[in-house]
Structures are given as C-alpha cells and as structure tokens.
Amino acid sequence: MLYREALNRAIDESMAADRSVVILGEDVGRYGGSYRVSEGLFAKYGPKRVIDTPIAELSIVGNAIGMAIAGLRPIAEIMTVNFSLLAMDQIVNHAAKFRYMSGGKMTIPLTIRMPGGVSRQLAAQHSESYETMYSAVPGLIVLAASNATYAYHALKAAIFLNDPVVFLEHELLYPMDMKFKQIENFDPFKAEVVKEGEDLTILTYLKMRYDVLEAVPQIEKELGISVEVIDLNSLRPLDMKTITDSIKKTKRVVLVEEDHKTGGYGAEVIARISEALFYELDAPPLRIAGEDVPIPYNRKLELASIPTPDKIVSQILQWSRANGI
Amino acid sequence: MNSARVKTFYYLMKLGREFELAAKEQYMQGNIAGFLHLDIGQEACSVGTMQAFDKGDVFTHYREHVLAIARGMDPKLIMAELFGKATGVSKGKGGSMHLFDPKLDFYGGDAIVAGHLPIATGCAYARKIEGEMAGVFAIFGDGATNAGAFFESLNIAAAWKLPIIFFCENNYYAIGTRIGWVSPFEELYHKARHYMPSKRIDGMNVCEVYRAVMEAKEHIENGLGPYFIEAETYRYEGHSMSDNGKYRSEEEMEIFKSRDPIETLKKEALSRGIVEPEYFDETDKKVAKEIEEAVEFAANSPEPDLSELYEDVYCKECTNVVP
Ligand SMILES: Cc1ncc(C[n+]2csc(CCOP(=O)(O)OP(=O)(O)O)c2C)c(N)n1
Numbered sequence: 001m002l003y004r005e006a007l008n009r010a011i012d013e014s015m016a017a018d019r020s021v022v023i024l025g026e027d028v029g030r031y032g033g034s035y036r037v038s039e040g041l042f043a044k045y046g047p048k049r050v051i052d053t054p055i056a057e058l059s060i061v062g063n064a065i066g067m068a069i070a071g072l073r074p075i076a077e078i079m080t081v082n083f084s085l086l087a088m089d090q091i092v093n094h095a096a097k098f099r100y101m102s103g104g105k106m107t108i109p110l111t112i113r114m115p116g117g118v119s120r121q122l123a124a125q126h127s128e129s130y131e132t133m134y135s136a137v138p139g140l141i142v143l144a145a146s147n148a149t150y151a152y153h154a155l156k157a158a159i160f161l162n163d164p165v166v167f168l169e170h171e172l173l174y175p176m177d178m179k180f181k182q183i184e185n186f187d188p189f190k191a192e193v194v195k196e197g198e199d200l201t202i203l204t205y206l207k208m209r210y211d212v213l214e215a216v217p218q219i220e221k222e223l224g225i226s227v228e229v230i231d232l233n234s235l236r237p238l239d240m241k242t243i244t245d246s247i248k249k250t251k252r253v254v255l256v257e258e259d260h261k262t263g264g265y266g267a268e269v270i271a272r273i274s275e276a277l278f279y280e281l282d283a284p285p286l287r288i289a290g291e292d293v294p295i296p297y298n299r300k301l302e303l304a305s306i307p308t309p310d311k312i313v314s315q316i317l318q319w320s321r322a323n324g325i
Numbered sequence: 326m327n328s329a330r331v332k333t334f335y336y337l338m339k340l341g342r343e344f345e346l347a348a349k350e351q352y353m354q355g356n357i358a359g360f361l362h363l364d365i366g367q368e369a370c371s372v373g374t375m376q377a378f379d380k381g382d383v384f385t386h387y388r389e390h391v392l393a394i395a396r397g398m399d400p401k402l403i404m405a406e407l408f409g410k411a412t413g414v415s416k417g418k419g420g421s422m423h424l425f426d427p428k429l430d431f432y433g434g435d436a437i438v439a440g441h442l443p444i445a446t447g448c449a450y451a452r453k454i455e456g457e458m459a460g461v462f463a464i465f466g467d468g469a470t471n472a473g474a475f476f477e478s479l480n481i482a483a484a485w486k487l488p489i490i491f492f493c494e495n496n497y498y499a500i501g502t503r504i505g506w507v508s509p510f511e512e513l514y515h516k517a518r519h520y521m522p523s524k525r526i527d528g529m530n531v532c533e534v535y536r537a538v539m540e541a542k543e544h545i546e547n548g549l550g551p552y553f554i555e556a557e558t559y560r561y562e563g564h565s566m567s568d569n570g571k572y573r574s575e576e577e578m579e580i581f582k583s584r585d586p587i588e589t590l591k592k593e594a595l596s597r598g599i600v601e602p603e604y605f606d607e608t609d610k611k612v613a614k615e616i617e618e619a620v621e622f623a624a625n626s627p628e629p630d631l632s633e634l635y636e637d638v639y640c641k642e643c644t645n646v647v648p
C-alpha cells in the first residue's frame with residue numbers, strides 16, 4: 001500500500017465512522033491534496049466536511065481549534081511544515097495550552113498533519129524538520145509516521161484522541177509502496193523494534209529509518225556485529241521503555257535524524273539516555289544528523305547537508321574505531 | 326506608446342517566454358529539479374511593471390524568472406541558478422524560487438506565500454524616512470491576498486503613507502484552488518479600496534500594465550502613500566512542473582490564450598504601424614540565440630564546491646565566532 005493511501009484510508013474510515021471528523025487545508029478538497037492524501041474525499045463527503053481553505057495557515061489551525069471547541073474533530077492539513085510556522089501561535093499558545101489554562105475544562109481534539117523533511121531540491125524554505133520545536137511543547141502530542149502501517153493506525157488514533165496532535169509525515173514517503181498490516185489494539189505511543197540485534201542500537205524515525213536500514217548490512221559486515229534498529233514513532237511522549245530495554249542489551253546507541261544537529265530532536269533523546277542509562281553504556285552515544293545549514297538547492301550540496309546511507313556507515317565505522325568496538 | 330518602448334516590451338516578453346520554455350525543456354531533461362514555476366502567459370505583468378518601475382526596490386514571490394529578466398538580471402545567471410550551478414545568481418543555493426540581486430534592488434524570490442509583503446512594507450518605511458521616494462514594488466498572486474500578512478501590510482502601508490506599490494497578479498488560481506472558492510469576490514482590488522487607490526487592469530496587455538504602474542509610481546513618489554493594482558492574467562502551465570493544471574477548463578484557457586500578451590502587442594504594433602515588421606523576426610532570432618547561450622552557459626558551468634555548504638550561513642566576521 002502506498003504511504004499516502006494509508007493516510008487516506010485512515011481519514012476516510014474516520015470520517016465514515018464519525019460525522020464530527022472534518023478536514024481542512026489548502027487544496028485538500030477539489031484538488032485532492034497537494035500530495036494526494038485527501039484524494040476522493042471531497043466527492044464522498046462534500047464541501048462541508050472537506051474544506052478548501054485560503055492560504056492562511058494561522059486561520060487553518062485557529063479555525064480548527066474553534067471547530068474542536070464546538071465539538072468537531074478536525075484534521076488540519078498544513079501543506080509543508082515550513083508553513084506551520086505561520087500557525088505556530090495557534091498551535092503553541094492556544095491548542096497546546098487551553099486544557100491546562102482552563103484547569104482541565106477545555107478539550108481540543110485536533111490533529112494537525114504536516115509533511116516535512118528534505119525532499120528533492122526544494123531549497124531552504126521547503127525542506128525543514130520541525131519535530132524538535134513541536135516536541136518541546138507541553139500539551140502537544142507529536143507522532144512521526146515513517147510507514148504505512150503506523151501512518152494508518154496512528155492517524156486514526158490521533159483523530160480520536162482528545163488532545164492536540166502534531167502528526168508529522170515526510171514528503172519522500174508519499175509515493176512509496178509499503179507493506180501494510182492491520183493491527184488490533186494498536187498503541188501509537190510505542191516505538192517499533194524494526195530489526196533485532198545484540199551489539200548496537202540505532203534509534204531513528206521518519207525517512208531516516210530507510211537510510212538506516214540500507215546502511216545496516218554493511219555496518220554489520222564491517223564490524224562483525226548485529227545491529228538493532230528502533231523507529232521511535234512517537235516523539236512526545238517518547239517510549240523510553242523500548243529504548244531502555246534495547247540499550248541494556250546492546251550497551252551502545254546511535255541516533256540518526258535528518259534535522260540539523262544543533263538542538264535537533266536527537267539531542268533530547270541522547271540527553272535522556274545519558275541521564276538514565278549512563279552506566280549501561282560501553283561507548284559514548286553518537287548522533288548522526290543534518291548539518292547546521294539551511295538546506296541548499298544544488299543536489300550535491302543538498303545531499304551533503306543530510307545523512308545518507310553512506311554517511312551513516314562511515315560515521316559509525318569511524319565512531320566504532322575511536323571507541324574500540 | 327513610442328516605437329522604442331514597444332520594441333523593448335516585445336523583446337523582453339519574448340525573451341521571458343523563451344526562457345521559460347527552455348527551462349521547462351531542461352527540467353524534463355533532468356537538468357533542473359525541485360519546484361519550477363513558469364510565468365508563461367503572465368509576461369505582460371513581469372515586463373510592464375519592471376519597465377515602469379525602473380528605480381526603487383522589488384520584492385517578489387517564487388514565480389519570478391521573467392520579472393528578474395525584465396529587471397535586468399542576466400538570463401545566463403538565472404538559468405545557471407536553475408541548474409544549481411556555482412555561477413548562478415544565488416550560487417546554486419537558492420534555485421528557481423530564490424533569485425536575489427541587491428545590485429538590482431531585487432530581493433527575492435520568496436517562497437512563503439505573502440511572506441515578502443511585510444518585508445517590502447518595512448523597506449518602504451525605511452526608504453520614506455530616508456527621503457527616497459522611488460519606493461518599493463511588491464508583486465504577489467491572488468492566493469497571497471487571503472493571507473494575514475497581506476492585510477497587515479495594506480493597513481500599515483496606508484496608516485504610515487508608505488511609498489509602496491502592491492501589484493497583484495490575479496491568475497485566478499492558487500495551485501488548484503480557484504480564488505472565488507476562498508474569497509468572497511474574485512475582483513481583488515476591492516480588498517485594498519478602503520486603504521489606498523486601487524484599480525483592476527488587463528494584465529494581458531503590457532501597455533496597460535506599464536501605464537498603470539507609471540501612474541502608481543507618480544502617486545507614491547509624490548508622497549501620497551501606497552497604491553494597489555490588480556492585474557487580470559493567466560498562467561498557461563500548471564502551478565509548477567509537478568502540477569498539470571487540469572482543474573481548469575479548456576475554454577477558460579482558450580479565452581486567455583486568445584489574449585496572449587506577446588501576440589496582442591505584436592498585432593497592435595503591426596496594425597498601427599508603430600514597429601516595422603522585420604523587427605519581430607530579427608528579435609525572435611536574437612532571443613533564440615540568447616536563450617541558447619544561457620542554456621549553454623548553465624550546462625558548462627561548474628557545480629558549487631562542497632566547501633560552499635557552510636559558506637553564507639553567517640557573514641564573514643560571524644563565521645569565526647559561530648561554530
Ligand atoms: C505560507 C505558505 N503557504 C502555502 C504555500 C504553498 N504554496 C506555494 S504557491 C501557492 C499558491 C499561491 O498562489 P498565488 O498567490 O495565486 O500565486 P501564483 O502561484 O498563482 O502565481 C501555495 C499554496 C506556501 N509556499 N507558503
């Protein structure tokens with residue numbers, strides 16, 4: 001199943017199951033969504049529930065909060081994470097805080113979907129990863145969907161949660177054909193052990209999952225070790241239990257993320273691991289992340305600005321040599 | 326319109342059109358990537374405005390190749406930028422959407438819809454207090470007129486009587502969303518009427534665009550505050566290369582194509598005997614050669630060096646202190 005079809009199915013089934021579910025965003029209706037996630041929904045559910053909005057991100061999220069207060073379960077689509085900055089006030093100052101500021105009286109069941117990451121030569125204003133910003137906000141739930149199975153189940157769960165969810169997608173994943181499995185009692189907050197291993201834990205999420213999986217066979221071969229790969233899935237809350245179990249076994253951890261290294265989400269994960277598992281570790285943790293530059297247009301520079309399978313291999317080999325693994 | 330001016334209009338519009346067609350071809354051959362937004366059909370706006378607004382500062386969005394050419398940017402440097410080459414006007418770091426040249430007072434190439442409008446307004450404020458009344462020209466699409474930044478800019482420009490021309494290219498669509506679906510009316514000059522003089526013009530007619538901007542220019546230069554122009558126009562291509570534009574009807578397309586800015590000007594000029602017929606063929610040849618040279622220049626230019634990755638994040642002095 002295509003990744004975008006999994007998202008489409010989650011929205012479609014949620015809308016069919018509950019009349020209070022609506023979607024709104026730029027080009028989501030008649031056009032079918034700029035990444036075709038909402039294809040077919042306008043024809044099926046009509047303009048009242050599949051709402052084409054003007055280019056006004058602050059209002060897309062603000063209006064969605066108002067709809068949520070009025071009893072709907074809106075799914076707001078932001079075309080690209082960069083544009084969510086225009087809605088940052090509504091997301092951070094309003095959606096995230098109403099429950100707390102009202103002493104628990106307010107409920108904002110809202111899902112804000114947004115694709116991000118480095119796609120292909122879209123340049124600096126269309127190539128960001130903002131998981132670190134949203135994950136830093138108490139009151140928000142942040143999910144990062146790397147695959148069709150998680151995307152489908154987690155989006156459905158998000159829609160029916162009674163708190164605001166920032167639902168992160170990656171632009172390069174939409175056309176990818178992926179394995180899909182229907183799962184009973186799915187827990188969207190649980191990390192996935194993608195591959196089991198004994199000697200090294202690699203934590204990752206979103207599109208980097210695939211880069212890591214591509215790099216792993218060579219790492220295993222070169223170092224003669226077995227690698228465990230964990231997809232974090234849920235960034236806030238973070239599933240420390242799965243991470244802890246793995247690190248207690250492997251004693252080594254590497255985190256791979258696409259975002260800029262400075263202040264990236266990985267910094268938080270590694271800080272928590274250092275606090276809780278310092279004496280479990282046989283080597284200092286390693287972060288493999290994007291460079292601290294705006295994303296350049298030129299393809300060669302673009303690839304130089306983010307982790308790639310080759311870089312993941314070489315950085316891990318270098319790190320293992322330095323730390324006697 | 327005098328003959329020299331009409332010739333320049335024709336030359337620049339043709340140059341713009343052929344540039345875009347070449348860019349499209351190069352995109353399909355894989356030499357250009359990312360988002361490529363073509364201006365085909367809208368040349369009268371790009372050329373008419375820049376011919377009239379020949380001083381002052383220019384702020385634009387991502388559909389800006391022809392505007393940049395009309396401002397005086399070398400097509401070679403633009404094509405090289407589209408190719409992501411080191412010789413590109415933004416050193417291959419910006420691409421199609423981010424053409425900048427402060428020497429031409431041309432400040433992007435901004436790909437956040439309406440994001441450049443408060444910036445243009447601030448620039449107009451600075452120009453005003455410095456007594457530079459040539460002012461600022463800000464161009465944007467119909468879609469941008471629904472953004473908060475747009476309304477804030479109108480308000481501030483009017484409240485402070487700033488020397489700025491707001492020029493809206495109303496091509497009726499923001500990607501696949503028709504303006505009338507998300508705006509209470511499609512004649513967008515209404516949105517500015519209470520703040521400043523505001524008019525709607527035929528954006529397929531380069532002479533009309535030119536005249537309107539000349540009028541607006543006089544207005545701002547005289548310290549009378551901002552001015553709004555809505556130009557009705559149409560893009561013949563999809564929103565970008567990744568959009569086929571099939572949400573628009575054939576009939577609608579034909580209506581606008583029958584008003585093609587380049588053909589319209591040529592016909593007028595010939596029927597009124599303003600320009601000798603040979604001029605057009607000669608110009609077409611000259612343009613074809615220039616575009617060929619631009620593509621060649623781009624193709625033969627070097628890629629940026631990897632060491633460029635960390636260049637230009639900060640100024641030279643700051644690079645030494647910020648890791
Ligand atoms: C703030 C923001 N939201 C959404 C987008 C995505 N987007 C890019 S262009 C565009 C349509 C703009 O249409 P319009 O202003 O009419 O200009 P046109 O492309 O027709 O020239 C949209 C929605 C963006 N770049 N920035």
Ligand SMILES: [Mg+2]
Pocket residue numbers: 466467468494495496497498499500
């Ligand atoms: Mg438009």
